[in-house]
Amino acid sequence: MQSKNHFLLVDFLKTFAALTIILHHFSSYGQIAEDARLLLPGLMTWLFEYGRYAVQIFLVMGGYLAAQSLTRTSNLQNPRAVLKTIFNRYLRLFAPYVVALILTIICAWFARFWVQDEFVGESETMGQFLAHLFFLQGILGLDSISAGVWYVAIDWQLYAILAIMFSMFPGYRSLMWILAVLCVSSLLFFNRSGVYENYFIYFIGAYGLGVLAQLCKNYPDPLVNRVAKFFFIGIGFVILISTFHQLWIRNILAYVVAIALVIWGDWAYKDHGKEQRRGHESRTHKIVNAILWGSRRSYCAFLIHFSFVLLANTLYIAWGMSQRHEGVLAIALMLVAIAASWIAANFLYRWVEVPSRSLKL
Structure with a gap:
């Protein structure tokens, strides 16, 4: 199974980053994380301390893919076309995001009966939910309904800013000058202060590197390639x-x-058809298919996994397993919840994300 719009390293990074973030959140929240740390202190501490750095992979990938998309978008010099592009990006993110939010609210409602932990949070308000729908929760200072949804808001901010920049500087050389200034400013100043973490300027350093990486190699104009390099x-x-x-x-x-x-x-998938023997796929072919499968569902897995963090901790406490403080039991339930997250992501991808792609202006 091969898609003309998919490349091996790109898909591997998306799958790896999503899985790492999921592991980071499972190692960070609730009694399961505490008890699992008793059995595997080194691994769980590493995931807790460094797993969040996978966000940098998402940011660079986001800039890389956004630049790929925007350089192929025609008529960006028209303000209406720019607004349409930005709004279509919002629609692309919206449907699975809303479904995941609703599922998280339901799971949090159940969790509050048994789990007395700060990460479950207070009951959600209508204003809080509406702020999430418009990606304003961070800017308004509201608590996040789900871990990681802040990234969706930031991704849309970054994409919108980049689309506006592409429309203002169609020759790209001025764009790259401004982008470089924003990158350096972000990396050396804005990214080092939590005051700016709800705004694009905090993250545009990594995002801009992805944009420049795309222009370095894949843009057809050699002059743009040289300036980007x-x-x-x-x-x-x-x-x-x-x-x-x-x-x-x-x-x-x-x-x-x-x-x-x-x-x-730009490493494309190889044709592994010749490697098949007696109707069985080769090991390499299976790994490649698994990477592609995970890549396509990475966004949905990123969105929905916090529901299973809540459910796993609720079951762990409600059934009295937490009283034993057994690391093996905690790890086993964690692995089941992670697998369930990807299974749920598959259904969210097939039933919501794919059909919602037809929602465009």
Whole structure:
């Protein structure tokens, strides 16, 4: 199974980042996480401390794919076309996002009967729900209904800003100058203060690296390629020099991911049909299919998994398993919940995300 719009490294990074974020959240919330840490203290602590850095992969990938999409969008110089593009992006994110929010609210309602933990939160209000529908919860200072939904709001902000920039600077050279300034400002200043974390400027450093990675290699104009490489390398030197003052792992990770996309981002899937023997797929073919399957469902898995964090902790406490404080039991339930998250993501993808793609202006 191959899609002309899919590439091996891109799909691997999407699947890997989604799985890492899911593991990070399962290692961060509730009694299950505490008891699992008793059995695997090193692994669970690492996931808790460093699993969140997978967001950098999402950001770089987001910029890379957004630039790919916008460079192929015609008539962006027309303000109405720009608004249509931005709104269609909102619609693309909206349907599975809303379904996941509703499921999370239901699971949180059940959880409050047994789980006395801060991560469950207070009962949701209508104003809070409406703010989430318009991606305003962070800007308005409201509690998030689900872990990770802040990223959806930020992704839409970044895409909207990039679409506006593409419309204002169709020659791309001025765009890359401004983008480079925003990247450096974000990486060295805005990204180091929590005051800005609900706004695009906090994240545009990693996102902009993805945009430049796309323009470095895949844009048909050689002049644009050269200018993009100049800025890409320049930002790399800035990141390197800044590490002598203070080491920021997320900046280094974002740049490494961007480099990987420049080098291997256009690796297409190989035809494994010849590797099949007696009707059985080769091991490599199965792995490739698994990566593609996970990539397509990564957004839905990212959205829906927090519901299973809530459900797993509710079952763990309601059935009295938490009183034993057995790490093996906690790990087993965690793995079942993670598998259930991907199964649910499959249905959310097939029943909601795919049909909703027809919602366009």
